[in-house]
Amino acid sequence: QQQVKQSPQSLIVQKGGISIINCAYENTAFDYFPWYQQFPGKGPALLIAIRPDVSEKKEGRFTISFNKSAKQFSLHIMDSQPGDSATYFCAASAHASGGSYIPTFGRGTSLIVHP
Amino acid sequence: SQTIHQWPATLVQPVGSPLSLECTVEGTSNPNLYWYRQAAGRGLQLLFYSVGIGQISSEVPQNLSASRPQDRQFILSSKKLLLSDSGFYLCAWRPGLISEKLFFGSGTQLSVL
Numbered sequence: 001q002q003q004v005k006q007s008p009q010s011l012i013v014q015k016g017g018i019s020i021i022n023c024a025y026e027n028t029a030f031d032y033f034p035w036y037q038q039f040p041g042k043g044p045a046l047l048i049a050i051r052p053d054v055s056e057k058k059e060g061r062f063t064i065s066f067n068k069s070a071k072q073f074s075l076h077i078m079d080s081q082p083g084d085s086a087t088y089f090c091a092a093s094a095h096a097s098g099g100s101y102i103p104t105f106g107r108g109t110s111l112i113v114h115p
Numbered sequence: 116s117q118t119i120h121q122w123p124a125t126l127v128q129p130v131g132s133p134l135s136l137e138c139t140v141e142g143t144s145n146p147n148l149y150w151y152r153q154a155a156g157r158g159l160q161l162l163f164y165s166v167g168i169g170q171i172s173s174e175v176p177q178n179l180s181a182s183r184p185q186d187r188q189f190i191l192s193s194k195k196l197l198l199s200d201s202g203f204y205l206c207a208w209r210p211g212l213i214s215e216k217l218f219f220g221s222g223t224q225l226s227v228l
Contacts, residue, residue, distance in 0.1 A: 032215045043205050043219030044159070089159065093215060100166050101147060101209060103217065107158035
């Protein structure tokens with residue numbers, strides 16, 4: 001059962017455009033929603049994250065929009081650049097007892113930004 | 116500063132051969148450790164995670180096993196590789212109970228031929 005659904009699977013935008021990636025979750029216990037960026041042949045790296053007590057978080061050209069009632073969150077990349085070309089993963093998690101922590105990842109979106 | 120080391124970067128192994136991938140974390144103690152597999156064009160599949168020495172939880176029944184002989188060392192193994200074991204293997208760590216951030220290693224591209 002996929003608890004975090006990510007779309008689109010792939011995305012092509014022109015330089016300077018806006019890239020939008022969407023995720024939807026089912027588990028209402030999730031309370032932390034990060035986005036990871038992965039370049040080819042490298043491990044993912046945390047890009048930006050949000051908690052459900054705010055509806056939006058912005059860091060430079062990257063913004064997370066969060067809709068708690070709809071159980072959806074999205075990543076917006078403003079003024080997309082060729083260097084943003086990568087695979088993006090959304091994730092969601094809730095703290096479990098005993099210190100174990102297992103985030104649930106979306107299936108990823110391959111973003112290509114054409115110059 | 117904390118760093119994660121994962122090796123080798125690439126590996127080509129014949130079917131039926133053994134496997135050992137190693138991951139170590141520096142600059143922290145008692146981290147949560149994870150092994151993920153990423154098939155081409157697919158997402159991150161959690162294979163194993165560990166909250167302490169000798170404590171391993173398996174998420175997916177498979178041809179692989181994991182061990183944590185030391186606090187900051189996590190090893191992924193197989194006695195006999197299958198073609199389906201090919202993929203990009205990622206080790207990750209989380210600083211115990213403090214943070215929800217995962218820090219990934221640079222990965223091992225395994226090709227089983």
